[in-house]
Amino acid sequence: xxxxxxxxxLGATLRVATPILLACLAGLYSxxxxxxxxxxxxxxxIAAFASAATAAxxxxxxxxLGVAVLASSALALIQGLAAITLRGNQLIxxxxxxxxxxxxxxxxxxxxxxxxxxxxxxxxxxxxxxxELPFHDALGGFYQQVVSGQSVxxxxxxxxxxxxxxxxxxxxxxxxxRAVGEAPNAVDSAGISVARxxxxxxxxxGALCGVAGAYLATAQAAAxxxxxxxxxxxxxxxxxxxxxxxxxxxLGACLLFGFVEAVGYQVQGNxxxxxxxxxxxxxxxxxxxxxxxxxxxxxxxxxxxxxxAAGGVPYVKER
Amino acid sequence: MSQLPKWADSFLVPLLSVLxxxxxxxxxxxAIGENPLTxxxxxxxxxxxxxxxxxxxxxxxxxxVFTGLAVAVxxxxxQFNIGGEGQATFAGIGAALIxxxxxxxxxxxxLPLGILVAFLFGAAWAAVPAYxxxxxxxxxxxxxxxxxxxxxxxxxxxxxxxxxxxGSAAPQSRTFDEGAHLPRLDEVLGWIGIEAQxxxxxxxxxxxxxxxxxxxLLLWRTHLGFEIRAYxxxxxxxxxxxxxxxxxxxxVMLLSGGLAxxxxxxxxxxQQHSLVLGFVEGAGFTGIAVALMGRSHPFGxxxxxxxxxxxxxxxxxxxFEMPAIPSKMIVIIQALIILFVGAMENIVRIPxxxxxxxxxQSRKA
Numbered sequence: 185x186x187x188x189x190x191x192x193x194l195g196a197t198l199r200v201a202t203p204i205l206l207a208c209l210a211g212l213y214s215x216x217x218x219x220x221x222x223x224x225x226x227x228x229x230i231a232a233f234a235s236a237a238t239a240a241x242x243x244x245x246x247x248x249l250g251v252a253v254l255a256s257s258a259l260a261l262i263q264g265l266a267a268i269t270l271r272g273n274q275l276i277x278x279x280x281x282x283x284x285x286x287x288x289x290x291x292x293x294x295x296x297x298x299x300x301x302x303x304x305x306x307x308x309x310x311x312x313x314x315x316e317l318p319f320h321d322a323l324g325g326f327y328q329q330v331v332s333g334q335s336v337x338x339x340x341x342x343x344x345x346x347x348x349x350x351x352x353x354x355x356x357x358x359x360x361x362r363a364v365g366e367a368p369n370a371v372d373s374a375g376i377s378v379a380r381x382x383x384x385x386x387x388x389x390g391a392l393c394g395v396a397g398a399y400l401a402t403a404q405a406a407a408x409x410x411x412x413x414x415x416x417x418x419x420x421x422x423x424x425x426x427x428x429x430x431x432x433x434x435l436g437a438c439l440l441f442g443f444v445e446a447v448g449y450q451v452q453g454n455x456x457x458x459x460x461x462x463x464x465x466x467x468x469x470x471x472x473x474x475x476x477x478x479x480x481x482x483x484x485x486x487x488x489x490x491x492x493a494a495g496g497v498p499y500v501k502e503r
Numbered sequence: 504m505s506q507l508p509k510w511a512d513s514f515l516v517p518l519l520s521v522l523x524x525x526x527x528x529x530x531x532x533x534a535i536g537e538n539p540l541t542x543x544x545x546x547x548x549x550x551x552x553x554x555x556x557x558x559x560x561x562x563x564x565x566x567x568v569f570t571g572l573a574v575a576v577x578x579x580x581x582q583f584n585i586g587g588e589g590q591a592t593f594a595g596i597g598a599a600l601i602x603x604x605x606x607x608x609x610x611x612x613x614l615p616l617g618i619l620v621a622f623l624f625g626a627a628w629a630a631v632p633a634y635x636x637x638x639x640x641x642x643x644x645x646x647x648x649x650x651x652x653x654x655x656x657x658x659x660x661x662x663x664x665x666x667x668x669x670g671s672a673a674p675q676s677r678t679f680d681e682g683a684h685l686p687r688l689d690e691v692l693g694w695i696g697i698e699a700q701x702x703x704x705x706x707x708x709x710x711x712x713x714x715x716x717x718x719x720l721l722l723w724r725t726h727l728g729f730e731i732r733a734y735x736x737x738x739x740x741x742x743x744x745x746x747x748x749x750x751x752x753x754x755v756m757l758l759s760g761g762l763a764x765x766x767x768x769x770x771x772x773x774q775q776h777s778l779v780l781g782f783v784e785g786a787g788f789t790g791i792a793v794a795l796m797g798r799s800h801p802f803g804x805x806x807x808x809x810x811x812x813x814x815x816x817x818x819x820x821x822x823f824e825m826p827a828i829p830s831k832m833i834v835i836i837q838a839l840i841i842l843f844v845g846a847m848e849n850i851v852r853i854p855x856x857x858x859x860x861x862x863x864q865s866r867k868a
Contacts, residue, residue: 222645270847270848272846273845273846274846275583275585276583276841277845277846279788282838283837283841284838286834286838287832287835290829291535291832291835460665464661464663465660467659467664468660471652471655471660472657475650476649478649482642483635484639484641
């Protein structure tokens with residue numbers, strides 16, 4: 185019986201970790217290029233809205249995914265414009281992007297559906313449903329609950345980890361990307377455009393956030409609800425720092441956050457407390473544990489994290 | 504980069520950036536099929552059209568002065584305190600403790616204690632991220648954001664299990680007794696013999712103005728203020744001059760969190776007379792826009808807070824008069840102002856610098 189619960193929790197861990205993982209890898213591309221991205225949450229949010237709205241209107245979930253990626257990339261482009269071309273403060277533009285996404289999603293849902301901050305519920309054919317791999321029923325247990333039966337985006341997110349590793353450490357683009365985050369002047373003097381590299385990184389981040397947002401609204405849930413990203417973008421940033429800006433540790437960090445949240449779901453409702461003090465504590469931890477964990481991780485109690493050297497600094501060509 | 508005269512840099516650039524943000528907001532209104540000029544007219548009447556409406560504008564103004572000063576003070580030491588929301592939330596718990604326990608006394612007692620306790624609670628909530636930043640090197644932006652959510656979770660848990668009256672469904676505490684209600688602006692006006700319609704702002708309005716003066720004096724007329732600004736300009740030079748970074752960051756963040764906390768005194772003790780879930784309503788984030796627009800100068804902060812007070816009150820009227828424009832439109836306007844003033848200034852500055860250079864050269868010729 186207890187073993188069943190554990191398997192359930194592991195399956196939930198994977199589902200909860202998927203959007204965090206995608207956002208975390210998005211942040212990895214952006215930050216490795218020297219652009220600090222606190223706008224991950226906003227890009228996911230606008231993508232979640234765009235996918236749910238498109239799926240409701242058009243009915244095709246793949247089109248919805250495409251529109252989500254476009255919407256998120258549009259915000260990424262604004263961020264890139266502010267950070268790269270206009271050499272503005274990256275923290276401020278990121279914070280603005282988060283607010284802009286929240287307001288725009290609300291306004292559009294009001295204009296399109298007359299339901300402030302919501303989109304109509306989606307049917308099974310308008311969503312990404314679980315895929316049953318071969319031997320789904322025959323093998324049962326762990327295979328049935330965790331490995332098989334996840335949506336296509338979960339498998340995509342998992343595949344993105346080795347892909348990112350390969351791009352980062354085995355391709356010319358990856359080498360240049362890492363270089364531009366550490367020493368942009370060196371990249372520039374080699375005759376490679378700093379701006380072009382950084383724009384590519386920011387757009388890759390936009391696309392990945394787009395997939396993450398689409399997952400939230402069309403796979404995990406069946407509609408957009410106001411502020412539905414629930415700060416996963418910031419959790420992803422914390423995971424990125426925890427992972428020291430490396431792909432495989434990022435997977436581990438995101439699974440850890442996913443596990444904490446999944447355990448929270450399991451505890452929710454299964455706990456009966458008589459004491460009011462204890463009930464307050466349980467309620468508090470249920471909602472705040474991921475954030476407290478983030479603070480603890482950021483406080484460096486798990487080892488020192490050194491960010492890319494040029495992170496957050498606009499690049500000015502020497503004259 | 505080409506140079507701009509100081510007045511252009513501190514007035515013209517933010518002014519034009521805000522105008523640009525408002526023009527883009529107008530285009531958004533146009534895009535959803537409404538007339539932006541009508542919207543502006545409705546908003547101005549909604550914000551200033553009557554004594555009653557003005558009272559609400561001044562109430563929001565007071566909130567935004569406090570949260571704006573909070574961000575501005577931190578900016579001077581090169582710290583980005585994005586956690587005003589959480590600091591105000593936590594301070595609200597402190598203010599509510601005063602309101603709930605001292606309701607049968609008098610506002611003359613509640614006012615100083617309400618200010619003190621809210622300030623201390625706000626400062627305490629900022630102290631942890633500040634300490635972690637200077638001693639453990641964790642990024643203050645992310646930590647303060649996390650503390651926003653932790654404060655929100657704490658408020659939900661406390662309201663649900665302790666503060667909510669038995670049998671009530673609404674997530675709010677009981678209403679404080681009369682003695683803990685701060686005097687409204689019309690009551691204050693009554694003391695000096697001016698009869699006025701009900702005005703929702705309260706006595707904290709005057710403390711907001713005073714806070715602007717105090718912050719100005721602190722930053723530009725005291726030794727500590729010099730140290731803060733020196734640290735903000737160049738951490739290494741300040742360190743070399745014997746200024747302790749630990750001391751500066753801690754002091755500035757305590758002050759910043761405390762100022763954000765006073766927003767709770769204004770709202771919880773001055774207006775709602777009850778601790779309500781989500782009572783901060785984004786005022787902490789508005790403080791960022793206010794501080795950026797006001798160039799982190801107390802005078803600028805006051806002006807920007809007035810603009811945002813009018814936008815909030817006018818925006819609420821707008822949602823009422825033109826239902827196609829939801830009150831959340833204000834979030835978009837705010838985001839655009841933050842974006843244009845805080846991160847995309849060069850859109851305005853670069854062309855402006857060219858114009859100034861052109862004028863200078865033609866004068867010489």
